[in-house]
Amino acid sequence: MNFSLSIDRAACIMCGRCVRVCPSRIFSLSDEGGRHIATDESLGCIECGHCVDVCESGAVRHSLFGHDKRHAVDRELLPRPESLLELIRSRRSNRAFRKEPVPRESLDRIVEAAHLAPTASNGQELEFVVITDPEHLGTISRYVMDKFSGMLRILKSPVIRTVVKMAAPALWRYVPRFERMKAAYETGYDPVLRGAAAVVFICAPEKSRFGCQDANLAYLNGSLMAESLGVSQFYTGFVCTAASRDRHGKLERMLGIDGRIMAGMALGMPAFGYPYYVDRKPLDVKYM
Numbered sequence: 001m002n003f004s005l006s007i008d009r010a011a012c013i014m015c016g017r018c019v020r021v022c023p024s025r026i027f028s029l030s031d032e033g034g035r036h037i038a039t040d041e042s043l044g045c046i047e048c049g050h051c052v053d054v055c056e057s058g059a060v061r062h063s064l065f066g067h068d069k070r071h072a073v074d075r076e077l078l079p080r081p082e083s084l085l086e087l088i089r090s091r092r093s094n095r096a097f098r099k100e101p102v103p104r105e106s107l108d109r110i111v112e113a114a115h116l117a118p119t120a121s122n123g124q125e126l127e128f129v130v131i132t133d134p135e136h137l138g139t140i141s142r143y144v145m146d147k148f149s150g151m152l153r154i155l156k157s158p159v160i161r162t163v164v165k166m167a168a169p170a171l172w173r174y175v176p177r178f179e180r181m182k183a184a185y186e187t188g189y190d191p192v193l194r195g196a197a198a199v200v201f202i203c204a205p206e207k208s209r210f211g212c213q214d215a216n217l218a219y220l221n222g223s224l225m226a227e228s229l230g231v232s233q234f235y236t237g238f239v240c241t242a243a244s245r246d247r248h249g250k251l252e253r254m255l256g257i258d259g260r261i262m263a264g265m266a267l268g269m270p271a272f273g274y275p276y277y278v279d280r281k282p283l284d285v286k287y288m
């Protein structure tokens, strides 16, 4: 345990909020030696800081979250539900990029927003790798195209072709798509990163249990921040597929990434914006 936790009894107003919010149930009401809030750190703090954030009187003393680590929520800055919904509705995967870099301050804010997404058991074990070097970006696309060309060769071999067509038609549907991508790549167009000026890979340790879920939530936070900053982005699904099919983590090694790529965002400045958004499929929801 690398933290200390205590209640400042003089400041505590006994509201019991810390007792209610702590996911590890570290706090409890005690009558021993006068009514007070007792703590039992042996129950395993996940370091979420809820106890500190919820305490109006500042009585919870957590060594990981001193005064400099706690900030008052500025309610004036919060978006109205309509603004938030309009941002969510109008966010598109705009792949039409201008040939110019994404400002560093924008990348910083996108990564910060992604980093603030919830993580399983507050693990916060994601690593963000921001790639802007054109050579590295080229390496990523080449790696994906090599991988897909290999898959295409296997899928089209006479025996496999028959089996896949019958047993996995959904996979077979990718064949013409891969073929189109390959043809485009050979003419000099990059169908993987589509001329993006930056890629943010969201990576988790090899053995992470919820790395994939954590990374995808982080992606969504980052993508909404990108939209609000006027930066275009799309999810790098082809890269993630290629990387996840490689047991040896070759792409990660080539890029000097310690963990595994779980999600990714290709970014660039938009050539133009979208003045409209279409309706998505009707909402399929069941209240029970």
Ligand SMILES: Cc1cc2nc3c(=O)[nH]c(=O)nc-3n(C[C@H](O)[C@H](O)[C@H](O)COP(=O)(O)O)c2cc1C
Binding pocket: 091, 092, 093, 094, 095, 234, 235, 236, 237, 238, 239
């Ligand atoms: C898991 C996932 C993988 C994706 N992979 C790619 C990709 O490799 N390339 C691409 O251009 N777009 C990719 N996308 C973007 C989707 O095509 C896009 O989100 C979808 O068409 C809906 O459009 P919208 O994001 O503008 O609402 C991916 C999206 C998701 C969620």
